[in-house]
Amino acid sequence: MIVAVFPGQGSQTPGFLSPWLEIEGVRERLEAYSDDAQIDLIAAGTEWDADRIRDTKVAQPLIVAASLVSWHALAGAQHAVDGVAGHSVGEVAALVAGGVLDDDEGxxxxGVRGRAMAEAAALVETGMSAILGGDSEAVLQRLSDLDLTPANFNGGGQIVAAGAASGLAELSATPPQGSRVIPLSVAGAFHTRYMAPAVDTLRAAAATLDPADPATTVWSNNDGRAVTGGREAVDLLVGQVASPVRWDLCMASFAAAGVSGIVELAPAGTLVGLAKRSLRGVPSVAVKTPDDLASATTLLTGGVE
Incomplete structure (x- = not known):
């Protein structure tokens, strides 16, 4: 079983879309995506600096657009993918790849998701920090003591905390024993109660869609299970804005399904890194640039890079 995975916010870097524009048809595709998301994705992915693409309303459509561009660039090798999953905003790309939404709908x-979450994040000064290592129960207790939320359970000994900036500062100053705290370059406390206003906005937008049932296995961040209905998949994506990302459970589902390979679509690297710690021995390819497409195709069509 080969799984395609799609990364979340924080994976973008300045200029990362530039090499993809060398592929025929990509500029036109990105122009259409820009109209859909109401953001100049070509300028954002080739010219704008780190601060500008850190903005949630830019970062989210930019990441999903890159994922879909690289997904379509796999061309005929797509048929070899047996399931898809996305981390946080990557779930939008996963639903497109899984046949639940078309590109324009996604x-x-x-675009709505990014704008709504940016507006919610602007209400209170919040953020997110990754906690690497430490005893998980001790980490969760420390977060509770600081009124922080475990927003991402990423597996491999990594939990992402989210909440008020003051609590995150205290967490960094006195991390749980045996752990290391790394502040993340995101603009708010995503997947927490602070995002509740965005849920209502996204739910209204989702109600206008007519999702199809998945054409392949789609695993949800909500609890790691495979979702069989298109409407359910979209509803879970909406609610997940204000609830934790259970990527650890997604990887547990991959293992239970007998995953034999993982391909992470652009802007790739983070999810392959997590898989190498939690799914040891499973071959993986991170599609960061078009140069990585050959390795991904080899893995998808039966070879191992």
Whole structure:
């Protein structure tokens, strides 16, 4: 079983879309995506600096657009993918790859998602920090003591905390024993109660869609299980804005399904890194640039890079 995975916010870097524009048809595709998401994705992915693409309303459609560009660039090798999953906003790309939404629907929805979450994040000064290592129970107790939320359970000994900036500062100053705290370059406390206003906005946008049932296995961040209905998949994506990402459970589901390979679509690297710690021995390819497409195709069509 080969799984395609799609990364979340924080994976973008300045200029990362530039090499993809060398592929025929990509500029036109990105122009259409820009219209759907109401953001100049070509300028954002080739010219804008780190601060500008850190903005949630830019970062989210930019990441999903890159994922879909690289997904379509796999061309005939796509048929070898047996399931898809996305981390946080990557779920939008996963639903497109899984046949639940078409490209235009996905890009319109992520445009709404990014704007709504940016507006919610602006209400209170919040953020997110990754906690690497430490005893999980001790880490969760420390977060509770600081009124922080475990927003991402990423597996491999990594939990992402989210909440008020003051609590995150205290967490960094006195991390749980045996752990290391790394502040993340995101603009708010995503997947927490602070995002509740965005849920209502996204739910209204999602109600206008007519999702199809998945054409392949789609695993949800909500609890790691495979979702069989298109409407359910979209509803879970909406609610997940204000609830934790259970990527650890997604990887547990991959293992239970007998995953034999993982391909992470652009802007790739983070999810392959997590898989190498939690799914040891499973071959993986991170599609960061078009140069990585050959390795991904080899893995998808039966070879191992």
């Amino acid at each position: 890009m319109r929805l992520v």
